[in-house]
Amino acid sequence: MGKLINNGIRLDGRRVDELRPYKLEVGVLKNADGSAYIELGKNKIIVAVYGPKEVHPKHIALPDRCVIRCRYHMSPFSTDVRKTPAPSRREIEISKVIREALEPTILVEEYPRTAIDIFLEVLQSDGGSRCAGITAAALALADAGISMCDLVVACAAGKVDGTMVLDLSDIEDKEGEADMPVAVMPNLGIITLLQLDGILTHEEFKQGIDLALEGCRRLHEAQRKALMDRYFKTAPNQEVE
Amino acid sequence: MPEVKRKYVIPGELITEGNYRIIANVIKRGNKFYSTRIGLAEYGQEGVKVIPLTGPYVPKVDDLVIGKIVDYSAFAWEVDINSCFMAYLPARNVYGKNFTPGQESLVKRFNIGDLIAAVVTAFDRTRDPILSVAGPGLGKISKGEVVKISPTKVPRLIGKKGSMIRTIESGTGCKLMIGQNGIVVLSGKPEGIIKAVKAIRLVEEEAHLADLTQKVQAMLGIKEEGGKEGDG
Numbered sequence: 001m002g003k004l005i006n007n008g009i010r011l012d013g014r015r016v017d018e019l020r021p022y023k024l025e026v027g028v029l030k031n032a033d034g035s036a037y038i039e040l041g042k043n044k045i046i047v048a049v050y051g052p053k054e055v056h057p058k059h060i061a062l063p064d065r066c067v068i069r070c071r072y073h074m075s076p077f078s079t080d081v082r083k084t085p086a087p088s089r090r091e092i093e094i095s096k097v098i099r100e101a102l103e104p105t106i107l108v109e110e111y112p113r114t115a116i117d118i119f120l121e122v123l124q125s126d127g128g129s130r131c132a133g134i135t136a137a138a139l140a141l142a143d144a145g146i147s148m149c150d151l152v153v154a155c156a157a158g159k160v161d162g163t164m165v166l167d168l169s170d171i172e173d174k175e176g177e178a179d180m181p182v183a184v185m186p187n188l189g190i191i192t193l194l195q196l197d198g199i200l201t202h203e204e205f206k207q208g209i210d211l212a213l214e215g216c217r218r219l220h221e222a223q224r225k226a227l228m229d230r231y232f233k234t235a236p237n238q239e240v241e
Numbered sequence: 242m243p244e245v246k247r248k249y250v251i252p253g254e255l256i257t258e259g260n261y262r263i264i265a266n267v268i269k270r271g272n273k274f275y276s277t278r279i280g281l282a283e284y285g286q287e288g289v290k291v292i293p294l295t296g297p298y299v300p301k302v303d304d305l306v307i308g309k310i311v312d313y314s315a316f317a318w319e320v321d322i323n324s325c326f327m328a329y330l331p332a333r334n335v336y337g338k339n340f341t342p343g344q345e346s347l348v349k350r351f352n353i354g355d356l357i358a359a360v361v362t363a364f365d366r367t368r369d370p371i372l373s374v375a376g377p378g379l380g381k382i383s384k385g386e387v388v389k390i391s392p393t394k395v396p397r398l399i400g401k402k403g404s405m406i407r408t409i410e411s412g413t414g415c416k417l418m419i420g421q422n423g424i425v426v427l428s429g430k431p432e433g434i435i436k437a438v439k440a441i442r443l444v445e446e447e448a449h450l451a452d453l454t455q456k457v458q459a460m461l462g463i464k465e466e467g468g469k470e471g472d473g
Binding site for chain 1 (some may be wrong): 249251252254256266268270275277278279291294295296297325326327366393404449451
């Protein structure tokens with residue numbers, strides 16, 4: 001195996017603190033109540049939000065808040081070898097962590113006895129699809145008009161060839177030493193997801209968090225722009241009198 | 242005139258700092274106010290609020306809604322009011338207090354698939370909305386064209402004191418019935434309806450912009466009448 005980082009330049013030509021190219025779009029699906037699309041590197045993920053709506057089966061409804069259901073799914077053509085469409089152990093786990101990363105931001109008490117469904121469909125996969133999924137899902141929730149105290153944005157940091165790097169690609173994730181996805185509510189500064197696969201020293205961990213938060217800040221700018229483009233494109237300027 | 246400042250916001254965006262009263266769609270952290278929805282934030286002496294641009298219909302007591310009958314039992318009809326809650330129209334709200342199940346057949350009044358105009362008489366977090374058809378203009382809707390818009394844009398379609406409705410009605414010769422749940426029923430001549438639908442779509446698209454009434458007037462070819470009534 002060759003080196004993954006040469007003179008501070010990674011395999012795909014990025015510096016260690018650089019994100020992959022990204023594109024965010026809101027309101028891409030007409031039938032869903034809210035939707036968003038994200039491209040991050042080779043990742044292509046589409047997110048649809050339905051709800052709040054009546055809960056079926058009725059017994060899972062909660063009297064004082066809404067239930068949030070989340071499905072992360074990789075389409076059979078999203079990988080280089082066909083993936084069976086049945087939800088794998090990994091997908092079930094990621095669905096759960098995404099749900100838990102988004103739940104703190106949704107003001108669930110505003111919608112008692114209802115359900116909100118979030119569907120994430122990975123059309124093409126690369127490293128860091130759960131982070132890209134969370135970033136897009138927050139946009140789709142906002143597009144659906146669900147009350148939330150902040151957006152959520154996620155980004156991974158990790159250790160590759162002994163160096164801390166931002167936003168790992170698929171190969172860096174597999175061959176590197178550590179991968180740490182972080183999701184954060186950018187305005188309130190609350191971390192809603194923190195996973196770590198690998199071993200980091202205290203110093204590396206701190207460095208990783210700082211890198212990931214900086215990546216999240218940049219992605220949040222993109223989120224904001226995507227929402228503004230969708231809703232206020234025809235608006236003359238930001239401040240209205 | 243109290244000064245009101247406006248700003249386009251997304252969820253989590255800081256609206257303002259200081260001492261304000263919260264009106265709607267705003268959360269307070271410390272002395273900072275953040276938006277919870279996409280929309281137009283307004284803050285001034287009255288307080289802070291966000292007028293949302295997207296979102297579901299949440300029923301409110303006294304709202305006029307237009308709904309479709311989806312089911313019925315011996316006591317009540319079930320009505321789809323384009324919300325996350327199914328509404329109930331109890332038979333006693335239609336036949337009166339002396340209603341006894343079995344004597345009347347509910348289908349004779351409203352059948353499945355019928356469209357009705359009703360008001361919400363009761364709703365809170367713990368119960369589903371209850372409807373009533375007692376009142377002028379309420380009850381079964383037998384003809385007309387149905388248009389759905391986003392429920393958050395209904396206030397703009399009505400306008401200040403109904404100015405937008407009046408503009409569209411006088412410009413197209415149609416009658417408009419606007420449910421707070423985003424369902425609009427138009428009745429009139431086909432040409433008028435086509436024009437009115439276009440006007441409604443314009444309002445929906447540009448709900449966040451100022452001078453909408455003037456724009457709709459220009460589109461429908463109406464000259465400004467009786468001084469300026471502009472609606473922000």
